[in-house]
Amino acid sequence: MPRFTRESIPLTGREIRKAARAAVSALEENNLNCCLFGSAACAIYGMERDPNDVDIVVLSDKNPEDIKDIIEAYDDKFSLVPSANPANTYRVLWYSLPGRRTCKVDILVPGLLSIPRVPVRRIVYQDPFPDIPVLPLLPLLLLKLRGWTDHREDHRQYMRDKVPVDEEDIDELLSLAVEEYEVHLRSEKWLPGWFVQEAKERIQEYVEEFPESSELWNEVGFVV
Incomplete structure (x- = not known):
């Protein structure tokens, strides 16, 4: 799968949101609550810098690798690729965009990287993108x-x-x-x-x- 870096062909905000919506849809259809964090969420709140990828925290005790499998099985625009570093056992989730473009989607769960468990009622739906859940x-x-x-x-x-x-x-x-x-x-x-x-x-x-x-x-x- 081709991989495009920010330095070569930057992803647009529209492309980032398209990948985010696809991942959120796959998770919600499988009864998994989630919200964006990282730079993709920051951009929805109004941060000017365009993000490089999508970071999603899934409010589940499942292993992130199992969650990636669920997303890939639900939507064939997602693909799992081994890490570029052979020492890493995890796989990287990519979303295919038009024009042979791709967006990386990182999946984490509460407890990793100090991510707190967010009560579902606290998930934010921020205008002008009320269909994308984000961390407070x-x-x-x-x-x-x-x-x-x-x-x-x-x-x-x-x-x-x-x-x-x-x-x-x-x-x-x-x-x-x-x-x-x-x-x-x-x-x-x-x-x-x-x-x-x-x-x-x-x-x-x-x-x-x-x-x-x-x-x-x-x-x-x-x-x-």
Whole structure:
């Protein structure tokens, strides 16, 4: 299956959403609740940068590899391809788009990468894309922050190269959270205590790096 990188032929927002809708439809038809997170969800909230792929958290205890099998079996536009790294045992899920284009769809479940279990009633359907479920904005922002700290500490240079983009995304999401959505921690009491505590530690690290962000973090309920 051909693979196109952002550097060669960037996917458009429309293509990303098409892949997301197809994956969501496959999951919902198999009675699996889900929501987007990562950059695809950020774009739906208004972040300007176009995402590279689709990240979906499936609210299930199933193994992500089994969930990929379900999606591939439901829709023949999905294909599973072995990881480019032979050391990896997982397979990569790709969605075929018109013009021999492809979009990668990553499947995760709660517990991986500090993803909290989201109550179904808390899933957001955000205009102007009310048919695409997304993670609430505050945990979405805090998971972006998790990505920033992970990339800073990674021994691989290509992962550390993601840090400047992470910082731009966090700054934009933080501004959106305060100025457009009036997000506050007190409205997200469902968030697990461990998740909030981890977030506080990462926010402190971020503020040490970018002191000017402290006021906005205070606005969303994290006193720093």
